[in-house]
Amino acid sequence: MVISFSIHSYRGGTGKSTTTANLAVMLTLYNKKVATVDLDLTSPGLHVIYQVSQSQMKATLNDYIYGKAALEDVVVDLTNQLSLPRGKLYFLGASMKPEEIAKLMREGYSERFFREVAKQLGEVYGVDYVIFDTHPGLNEDTLLAVLSSDVSFMLMRMDKQDITGTYVTAQVLSKFNKTSYVILNMVPPDMANAPELQAEVSKLLGVPVIGVIPFYPEILQHRSRGVFILRHPKHPYTLRIKAVVDFIVNNIK
Numbered sequence: 001m002v003i004s005f006s007i008h009s010y011r012g013g014t015g016k017s018t019t020t021a022n023l024a025v026m027l028t029l030y031n032k033k034v035a036t037v038d039l040d041l042t043s044p045g046l047h048v049i050y051q052v053s054q055s056q057m058k059a060t061l062n063d064y065i066y067g068k069a070a071l072e073d074v075v076v077d078l079t080n081q082l083s084l085p086r087g088k089l090y091f092l093g094a095s096m097k098p099e100e101i102a103k104l105m106r107e108g109y110s111e112r113f114f115r116e117v118a119k120q121l122g123e124v125y126g127v128d129y130v131i132f133d134t135h136p137g138l139n140e141d142t143l144l145a146v147l148s149s150d151v152s153f154m155l156m157r158m159d160k161q162d163i164t165g166t167y168v169t170a171q172v173l174s175k176f177n178k179t180s181y182v183i184l185n186m187v188p189p190d191m192a193n194a195p196e197l198q199a200e201v202s203k204l205l206g207v208p209v210i211g212v213i214p215f216y217p218e219i220l221q222h223r224s225r226g227v228f229i230l231r232h233p234k235h236p237y238t239l240r241i242k243a244v245v246d247f248i249v250n251n252i253k
């Protein structure tokens with residue numbers, strides 16, 4: 001059975017796309033088949049991290065939404081390109097053309113679409129996990145993606161604005177009985193090692209914090225040129241990502 005996740009944050013730039021790519025690659029190292037879907041239709045960025053060229057994308061999700069392309073034309077298999085030793089990694093991209101983005105925003109698209117994408121990816125590609133990388137905030141399209149995935153991961157910095165926004169988001173999601181978890185990202189290093197941090201933030205938000213990822217200047221210096229954990233398998237960031245994947249594999253079934 002395919003399990004779908006959304007990676008979401010109330011505010012922008014919290015590391016959603018970076019975390020999506022690194023979690024997905026780590027899951028493949030656990031021999032999982034993973035599809036990552038760039039739903040950030042207004043500012044897609046996942047393909048940059050994966051170094052997918054426009055020519056590799058025969059069609060976009062936008063084409064699929066409007067019945068202009070088959071799902072197979074949207075799916076890019078990155079397994080060999082990233083030299084992944086096991087598992088499978090697929091990428092589905094959103095169109096970067098402004099007119100198509102505007103059309104989607106204007107007409108909206110329904111929850112059924114996200115469930116159908118996940119189901120199809122499970123049936124046709126045998127994927128274990130589908131990860132939706134979303135647009136920040138609580139706008140309608142993002143909310144639909146979050147609500148139509150099985151589990152929502154909210155990414156948050158230890159910033160007052162992020163905390164307040166994540167609290168509000170958590171309240172909204174709890175009204176829909178959504179299973180949600182929080183991952184703290186870009187945590188100041190001194191704070192990240194405080195043993196009580198995870199429990200304190202979980203209590204504050206009423207949502208379990210399943211990962212604490214410090215701010216590492218090396219990630220910023222990496223400038224989204226490839227998937228960080230593949231280049232730096234021994235880096236402490238990689239170990240933090242592994243801890244989140246351990247949680248996923250052992251607890252989300």
Ligand SMILES: Nc1ncnc2c1ncn2[C@@H]1O[C@H](COP(=O)(O)OP(=O)(O)OP(=O)(O)O)[C@@H](O)[C@H]1O
Pocket residue numbers: 009011012013014015016017018019040043045134135136185186187213214215216217219220223224
């Ligand atoms: N733990 C971290 N430490 C340092 N830099 C990080 C960390 N996580 C992500 N970054 C950097 O933060 C920047 C923003 O990351 P990213 O693009 O993944 O965020 P996003 O949430 O997807 O943004 P948007 O809301 O625009 O989609 C990137 O330069 C990325 O390399």
Ligand SMILES: [Mg+2]
Pocket residue numbers: 016017018040045046133
């Ligand atoms: Mg992003």
